[in-house]
Amino acid sequence: xxxxxxxxxxxxxxxxxxxxxxxxxxxxxxxxxxxxxxxxxxxxxxxxxxxxxxxxxxxxxxxxxxxxxxxxxxxxxxxxxxxxxxxxxxxxxxxxxxxxxxxxxxxxxxxxxxxxxxxxxxxxxxxxxxxxxxxxxxxxxxxxxxxxxxxxxxxxx
Numbered sequence: 001x002x003x004x005x006x007x008x009x010x011x012x013x014x015x016x017x018x019x020x021x022x023x024x025x026x027x028x029x030x031x032x033x034x035x036x037x038x039x040x041x042x043x044x045x046x047x048x049x050x051x052x053x054x055x056x057x058x059x060x061x062x063x064x065x066x067x068x069x070x071x072x073x074x075x076x077x078x079x080x081x082x083x084x085x086x087x088x089x090x091x092x093x094x095x096x097x098x099x100x101x102x103x104x105x106x107x108x109x110x111x112x113x114x115x116x117x118x119x120x121x122x123x124x125x126x127x128x129x130x131x132x133x134x135x136x137x138x139x140x141x142x143x144x145x146x147x148x149x150x151x152x153x154x155x156x157x
Contacts, residue, residue, distance in 0.1 A: 006035065026065055033060065033068055044086045053086075054079070101126060 009017065021028025033056075040053045057079070060072030075082065085091055105121050112118040 050083060050086045
């Protein structure tokens with residue numbers, strides 16, 4: 001119930017939440033801050049207004065609730081990345097995933113004598129087994145039992 005948004009709660013749950021918020025003031029305060037933060041994030045995504053979010057972070061840092069203060073300090077440390085995300089609405093998650101896959105290929109292979117073979121393995125693992133589309137036209141390619149030169153289109157014709 002504490003994790004749900006207010007608009008997804010039933011009337012009975014809303015009443016129960018109000019009662020619990022009165023009895024456990026810190027929990028009620030955290031719940032209120034969570035909803036303010038969610039609204040500010042939605043506003044930042046929709047309108048690209050992030051200054052209210054920065055004000056919330058400053059307020060959270062000086063909160064009497066230690067967990068909320070910790071969240072505020074963490075967000076403050078990462079403010080540059082947060083600001084960049086809301087400016088471009090993109091993250092570097094895709095590039096990080098590719099880099100992780102390349103590191104895993106290196107680890108499993110324990111080194112390649114030929115750098116071109118390493119490049120082929122990256123293409124193989126990231127794009128699938130069609131290695132022939134990533135060869136230079138003068139580079140010989142083993143296809144079946146025969147060694148071929150030329151592009152994939154020439155090889156298939």
